[in-house]
Amino acid sequence: MTEKLTLPTPRDAVPASGEPLMTAEGLTKHFPIKGGFPIKRTVGAVKAVDGIDLTVHEGESFGLVGESGCGKSTTGRLLTRLMEPTGGKITYQGRDITRADRKALAPIRSEIQMIFQDPYSSLNPRQTVGTIIRSPMEVNGITPPGGRENRVRELLETVGLSPEHYNRFPHEFSGGQRQRIGVARALALEPKLIIADEPVSALDVSIQAQVVNLLQKLQRELGIAFLFIAHDLAVVRHFSQRVAVMYLGKVVEVGDRESIYNRPRHPYTHALLSAVPEVELDEAPARERIRLAGDVPSPINPPSGCRFRTRCWKAQEKCATQEPPLVQIGGNTAGHLTACHFPEEPTIAARGEDVVLDPALAALEKEA
Numbered sequence: 001m002t003e004k005l006t007l008p009t010p011r012d013a014v015p016a017s018g019e020p021l022m023t024a025e026g027l028t029k030h031f032p033i034k035g036g037f038p039i040k041r042t043v044g045a046v047k048a049v050d051g052i053d054l055t056v057h058e059g060e061s062f063g064l065v066g067e068s069g070c071g072k073s074t075t076g077r078l079l080t081r082l083m084e085p086t087g088g089k090i091t092y093q094g095r096d097i098t099r100a101d102r103k104a105l106a107p108i109r110s111e112i113q114m115i116f117q118d119p120y121s122s123l124n125p126r127q128t129v130g131t132i133i134r135s136p137m138e139v140n141g142i143t144p145p146g147g148r149e150n151r152v153r154e155l156l157e158t159v160g161l162s163p164e165h166y167n168r169f170p171h172e173f174s175g176g177q178r179q180r181i182g183v184a185r186a187l188a189l190e191p192k193l194i195i196a197d198e199p200v201s202a203l204d205v206s207i208q209a210q211v212v213n214l215l216q217k218l219q220r221e222l223g224i225a226f227l228f229i230a231h232d233l234a235v236v237r238h239f240s241q242r243v244a245v246m247y248l249g250k251v252v253e254v255g256d257r258e259s260i261y262n263r264p265r266h267p268y269t270h271a272l273l274s275a276v277p278e279v280e281l282d283e284a285p286a287r288e289r290i291r292l293a294g295d296v297p298s299p300i301n302p303p304s305g306c307r308f309r310t311r312c313w314k315a316q317e318k319c320a321t322q323e324p325p326l327v328q329i330g331g332n333t334a335g336h337l338t339a340c341h342f343p344e345e346p347t348i349a350a351r352g353e354d355v356v357l358d359p360a361l362a363a364l365e366k367e368a
Contacts, residue, residue, distance in 0.1 A: 009099035020091075021193055021225050022079060022112075027088035029074050033300065047299045048074040050249035051088065054324065056193065061219055061226045063240030063257075065272070069296055072229045073117070076195045079227065081105060082115050105169045110140050110189035117198040119178035121349030123170040129156070129181055130166040136188045141327060155184040159214060176207035183214065187222075195227045200235060212239055233276050237261055242335075245269050246305040248296055251326060262328045263346035265329055265338040268308045271355075273348055293357035306341065314342045314353050 049071040052299055056062045062097060077083040081097065086124050090098045092108055116122035133152045136146070146150040159180040162316040170178055171354050179199060186194050196215065200208040212235055219226050236243060237257060244254040245268065250295035253266040264270050274290040292311045297303055305323050309315040318341050326339040331346060 008180070012239045019058050020055050021058045021060075021093060022054075022056045022227075023089075023091040024075075025089045026051050026350070027075070027078060027090065028086045029071075029078055029083060030086045031280035044300055047249050047302060049078065049085075050302070050308075052077075052249070052251045054244060054251065054254075056225055059223045059225055060135065060242065061216075061228060061240045063227045063243040064227060064235050064246060065135075065231060065243060066246035067272075067296055068231060069299070071299075072231075072246055073197050075246070076114065076197045076229050080112055080155060080195055082114070110142075111135070111192045113186040113189065113191040113194050114141065115182050115186050115194060115196040115199045118202050119182055120170075120202070122182055123178055127158045128167050128169055129173075132170075132181060133185045133188055136185060136234040140189060141173050142189065142233055143330065151182075151188070155187055158187065158218070159184045159294055160210075174207075174364070175203050176211060179203060179211050180214065183211075183218070188219065191224060194306075195229070198231070199228075201230065208235065215239065233261075233272060235335050245272065246268045249299055250300055250307055250339070251310065252339045253337065254326070255333065259333050259336045259346075262348065263332075263336075264348065266308075266315055266340045266348055267312050267344055270344050270348070282300065287348055289354040289356075291354070297342045298303065306339075311357065313357060314344070316342065339345070 027049055028051050029049040030047050031040045033044040033046065034040055052075065054062075054075075064075065066072055074083065078085050081100070085098060088098070089096060092112070094109075097105060097108065100214060117173070128133075130152050133155055133286070134148050137148050137151070138263070149166070153166055154163055161177060161180055161184070165173075170181070173181065179244040182199075199215065200211050201211065215226065216239055218224065226239070228236060228239050240257060242254065242256050243260045244251050245260070245266065246252070247268050253260065253264065253269045258326050260269065261273065264273060270288065271290040271292050274288050294311060297307070297310055303310050303320070305321050306319040309319040310320070322341070324339045326335070326342045327336045328336060329338050329340075329343050332338065
């Protein structure tokens with residue numbers, strides 16, 4: 001029997017208003033590789049994000065999932081403009097911010113905040129909790145009614161900490177408490193969009209659900225839009241209304257929570273879902289099992305055509321020569337887009353024979 005993170009039954013968050021809050025079109029980030037002679041000559045590039053389209057609506061919780069190294073965190077940093085994009089376009093409330101300078105970005109910096117993955121390195125150990133949460137207000141020249149200190153104490157209470165923690169230092173808190181401090185800092189400027197970059201992956205399983213439930217509560221009560229980046233599909237299913245699946249710098253499937261988790265079409269999404277650990281119950285229907293071979297190819301020299309073809313059991317010659325567009329496939333619900341020439345059936349039920357692409361694993365199972 002395999003254990004997994006236990007979360008309450010997913011509940012609908014604040015429904016999206018239908019108005020796009022942030023849009024990315026053809027977003028690209030290539031990191032140059034220097035080498036040769038002279039030393040500063042560019043000899044290649046790491047294609048971390050290679051032309052993705054995303055839309056996050058007002059008040060929506062949007063999940064972004066995929067294997068480590070697929071470009072999820074880089075995408076989050078591009079959308080917050082912590083990194084400069086190589087190409088593409090980022091639009092916030094109808095305004096192009098792709099190449100906006102520091103002065104042009106100043107008015108919207110407070111509206112887009114980020115929660116970082118590591119609750120230990122994201123907080124300054126030399127500053128008190130009060131200073132950490134108060135600093136964004138000081139930088140933006142904001143003085144709330146009642147003063148900044150009262151506002152900080154209110155925020156501490158909002159995220160489930162005691163206002164008396166105001167003068168304590170980060171080393172006096174556990175990982176879960178530190179992440180709550182990071183959430184309070186992100187809320188200090190009353191943002192419209194929070195990009196949460198794997199906010200629970202560095203925490204113990206016992207407290208992951210507490211932080212996720214806190215974020216969901218804030219999203220429901222305050223109507224903040226979330227871009228929730230994670231590799232844990234159980235957490236994303238609990239939190240997000242819509243989900244996008246990334247592979248090697250590309251979005252391969254996007255749709256609402258129900259259709260992605262119960263009626264996926266892209267083979268990679270099927271493989272991800274089949275790897276989710278779950279408690280095995282006698283009365284539960286059997287789920288498909290897919291074992292992929294090898295690691296994600298190098299983003300320096302990704303495969304031609306469909307990037308998943310080197311690990312896909314349905315790959316054909318067309319997959320190597322033509323990159324599949326992200327489009328709606330027959331039978332999909334509206335807004336469920338898939339990038340695959342030969343999509344899977346819309347079900348996660350056990351198939352006649354498990355897909356096992358790992359030769360070593362296949363040999364072991366035959367011997368058994």
